[in-house]
Amino acid sequence: MAIPLFLILVGYAAGVLLPLCFPARPRIQNLIAHGLAAVATMGGIYLGMVGLLAPDPLAMSVSSTLPLLTFAVRLDALSSFFLLMISLVGLAASIYAVGYVTEWYGRISIGLLGSLYNAFLLSMTLVVLADNGFFFLIAWELMSLFSYFLVVTEHEKSDVRYAGLFYLIMTHIGTAFIILTFLLLFQGSGSFSFDAFRDPGHPLPDNMRTMAFVLALIGFGTKAGIVPLHVWLPYAHPAAPSHISALMSGVMIKTAIYALLRVYFDFFGGHFPWWWGFVVLLIGAVSALLGVMYALMEHDLKSLLAYHSVENIGIILLGIGAGMIFHSYDLDELAALGLIAGLYHTINHAVFKALLFFGAGSLLYATHTRNMEEYGGLLRRMPWTGGCFLIGAVSIAALPPTNGFVSEWLVFQSLFLSYQMPSLLMKFMLPLAAAMLALTGVLALTCFAKAFGISFLALPRSSHARHAEEVPWPMRVGMGVLSAVCIALGLAPMLVIPFLDHVSTSLIGRSIADKMLALDGWALAPVNVEFSSLSSPVLGFLLVATVALGLALVVCYGGTSPRRYSKTWACGLNLTSRMEYSATGFVQPIKRVFSTIYQPTVKLETEFLEESRYFAKRRRFEFHIEPLFQTYFYDPLIAFVSGLADRMRIVQAGSLHLYLAYIFVTLVVLLMVAL
């Protein structure tokens, strides 16, 4: 393990330093930075596979001169899984970025961008490998800092700066909570190494454990983007360059999931009361539903994708929460199922979210705008981008035969199997969570039908869209690789399940791989083949066969006349892009039906012709959605903190004498106390 790890670290380090050595040669900087990142990520994939196949965890450590800090790394099943995910998406992003950053040649320093990119990937790798509390915190902080610098790449724009600042503040609030969690764990174990956290010398009393649970949830939840801590996501992810958004949304928020699993299952040994899992489940359900509802109302394609990340984190937490609940009732087979469902969705989301962000980046590259209302008709001009985006959209809408469908199916199964539980409350709540998941799934389908339909179909709505060109080949290859992985993960879940089972076994101690697969692996049969089964490859085959059947019927019934082309009927007028449905119009019924949550305000101003009030010269339509969390949660909180700070300002009067007096009084008091 040492050699591959060393090579990976060297690769990233070279990727950090070398691009800075070639100033004013952007092409070389681009190729070196992303080439080295690609090599290092391939090493990461190899190391991840090694770790998943190894029966025991591999560990290594290097001590440092500072107390409590050792550079300890540990590659166990959980770390390997996340390392594999980071490296896979990182590889695709590196290939994609080769083409994407050409847009910025001459405008910003590509060397700095590439260097920060490698540093970001390196810090994420270290986060999942760290085996020491301090080391973890250092890696986490580096990850946050480097991602901040990457978010403010286009710092000349004020909204980008605002987004970056917002992100920095939120992530540091989260880090503060994480530090508190680790301090609590340190209390119980006396050392910062993760091994000590696992077997604490003095186990914490129950109220301390509860506090650690809450602190960890808030701290890591801020990074993950659970409601109500998600507010930074829709600002930061769109502001960053698209390959960085893909990494942030697909991989960085998953490191929080890694950390939560590590803390709850590894450090607490899986001994927790039922209500912990219930809280996680509830947060997951609410995040999923609210995430997708706000995503529906977005017209900035990247904000839409950012809100969908909130939704998918919610779905992952649904699976993990169900797993935690089952585990606290000692129903370990079901717990393993819940965890496997959550983990499968983690990697699926990483892959298809990165794919969708690449697509959004390609659209941005081609049209120089992020507003969906200015797209249109791009499927003909950018067929490759459109095809890959379609695969990503079908995956995130959880439709067969893609990977999103398999993982959402598994989450449903784990929620449905709740009828075996002894608690009546759980037997009601888990099916309700399943109903919320169903609503989320179909709203996500709507949202991506809108996103794909408005962006790629019908007529172009602006001159940007009319002159769009297909993107350079590295971007196409990056998207293509991820599309292929999406389909592969969807059609061959039986190859993935054993690895996920290895991870969940390391967390819970119960392996259900033999119970998950039926019929020599052709079907997924969670826990009980009589209860439910799914065969993804057979469904895929059936879909293809029935398409062939359709074609056969068409030929059989004489439907072979060639198509005739004509214009769409627009009531006698020439069809223009103004006649198409817009994104705002598409979601209007949903806005009305769910108006309790959106609380929309609509403003319509009309300017009539002077001659007659029956004819309008110009209309202006504005509609706003009430940002519930900002108004009811953050604004009062910020007002309170500001008020407190205002009152404390009295202390800083500006007078030199007063400050000297403070120092003098403090010194005297301390001297007296020391007596």
Place this chain on the structure above:
Amino acid sequence: MIKDQSIPQAIALTLAQAIVLLAVSPAIVGLIKKVKARFQCRQGAGILQPYADLKKLFRKQPVVSTTTSWIFTATPYIVFASTVTAGLLVPIFVSQMPLNFAGNIIAFVYLLALGTFFLILAGLDAGSPFGGMGSSREAIVASLTEPAMIMAIFAIALTAGSTNLSTIVHRTALLEGIVTDPSPHLMALAAVFIVALAETGRVPVDNPATHLELTMIHEAMVLEYSGRYLALLEWASAIKLLVFLTLIANVFAPWGIATSFTPMALSIGLAVYLVKVAGLGLLIGTIECMFAKLRLFRITDLLGVAFILALLGLLFFYILRS
């Protein structure tokens, strides 16, 4: 279950099922139209008219808009494929389907959603406002039927102890291990019936016979289609209706279905099935004549009732025990 049957037998059964779906669905549509016509005191077209319509449409030259992309011409095949695949998962005249292992009710619901997704895209593709309108309305109706369907499925799965359709039907038909309290089943039946009306676009949710801008949902999405594409879409929508009727008939009242593979059982199963779906078709035709189509934003009330019915079914299962 596939171990009990040989591979050729399994393939033969699956093909037979597909043939029944394809052959019977236009007749059900014709039957409903006939029932409505008789209620409106007119003769109406014959029950076999939809077959003639399909034959005509296949032969006609399709006209395709220049605004559209490959999504438009691919959608009829995708919708047809997903609907027939979903239909192959539901037992029709045999309770032990060879494809039982391939998918359960969740897979069924999401396969139909695949068809809906592409139909929504096709509605947007031609660039006409009618298509967009239909797509937008279809999106909201589909959003509200899903939670009700999932809750109803859960209530059914609890009483039968499985989510695989064949297992549910087989166990209910043989009355083994079923909790005999009828209340949860009835609530779930009512919920699934309302969902079926919504998904297949029948009054009171959508009028399949209208082309008025104010009132059409499904028809708006397929407005731009003609020729063989329209034929495939019409056939797919008829198959979807038949599949939902089959689901209702066989999951809630499967008695008469063939539980073994003797020729006698198979023929009785087929005959009983045809009688059941004809009866349900009659019921739907009657309902279509009794009620007016609801305003779009009143459909939420109806689907909310369906969700609550399913929730009540679930509650009754856990609470009402003797």
Place this chain on the structure above:
Amino acid sequence: MSWLTPHIGTQIVDFGSAMLLLTCFAIVAQRRLSACVDLFALQSLFLAMTAALVAFLTDTPHIYIAAALTVVVKVIVIPRVLKGVIERLNVTRELVMKVNVPASLLICGALVMIAFFITQPIIPFGHLLTRDSLAIALAIVLIGFFTMISRQKAVTQLIAFLMMENGLFLGATAATYGMPLIVELGVFFDVLVAALIAGIYTNRLQDAFDSVDTTRLSELKE
């Protein structure tokens, strides 16, 4: 009637109670007032049939009288009175609702769950035949109360009040196999008088405000 074992009897009583609850939800989901009245009559009919069945299975004849009274008063007389009121005042539907239909359905669903949880401890002690109906009775009372709060037309509020009374009757039948006959007679006459008074006061509302919207009553203080 040897097939009517206690087990089957319980199931039929449960089924009847479930139908009662179903009609409650149908009333909550309805906007047309005449449909609400019809559904209320149907609910009272189900209630009478369930009570009669309980009387038959447990051999308590005084419930028969209560069931007969239910049929006369709540299935025939009161719906007629209310239909007359609706026709005279030409008020046909509830247009503006403080809580819209899906939200009120969800709240009623939550009320049913609350009722079930509350009666969980009592159920093992109840009589074997009708113990599950107690939970449903409480649920109907709560739903009736909620409907009274969330609707504005006086006719709907009256129907909700009568629905609460139905729930109470079901609860009494379930818990103690019916109240003493005197009490039931008294309750029925109270209900009848209340309905008649409400009919008169709706007329007065109409005369005073030209509307039967009870929120207008707050204008009286001006």
